Amino acid sequence: MTLFVDMDEVLADTYQAHIDIYNSEFGETLTREECFGKEVWQCVPQERQQSIRQHARTYGFFRDLGIVDQSQEVLEQLNQKYEVYVASAAMQFPNSLEEKSVWLDDHFPFIPWQRRILCGDKHILKGDILIDDRSYNLKNFSGRSILFTSPHNMNTNGFERANTWLEIADKLL
Incomplete structure (x- = not known):
């Protein structure tokens, strides 16, 4: 089979990686639980959403x-x-x-x-x-x-x- x-x-x-990078970049404490039912980018202020959307386009993101x-x-x-x-x-x-x-x-x-x-x-x-x-x-x-x-x-x-x-x-x- x-x-x-x-x-x-x-x-x-990858989900936790987005949260960790976001928290590091903006000095925040976003958690998985706060994001239930949503993509990580949907859980942050609009002016920061593009940053999260760019994580996967950053060299090294998938490597670590x-x-x-x-x-x-x-x-x-x-x-x-x-x-x-x-x-x-x-x-x-x-x-x-x-x-x-x-x-x-x-x-x-x-x-x-x-x-x-x-x-x-x-x-x-x-x-x-x-x-x-x-x-x-x-x-x-x-x-x-x-x-x-x-x-x-x-x-x-x-x-x-x-x-x-x-x-x-x-x-x-």
Whole structure:
């Protein structure tokens, strides 16, 4: 069986990176909890929103992301049972291509480059399971769709949901 796993907000904690950079840049104390149901840029004054929107265009942003808890251990186990691919919409931020690949080398070396799909639109994916934090990537997927919880999708309904990687393990192992 083929399992596609998104990178941002599923393996790599881009959401927290946006908050940390914002707090450092503006001397603020924004928290994840304050952002539930929204994108980080929606939680700050309008005159600061563009700064957050530029984070992902900054060299180094994708290189230094934190790892979502338990993702390494569970994905390594899933890799023994499924044909696992990391599928990330990287074309929106072209400098992310190299950084995402290096990040995966460092943190998920058991997923070889041949099983990394850095694409523009995930509608091309055809397989058995897709784990993603964005409902628009899941809605047209023909296989089983699992919405991985992130602060921005707290109010999204209509999909099978997993809040943690331990829940993913319970569902798929």
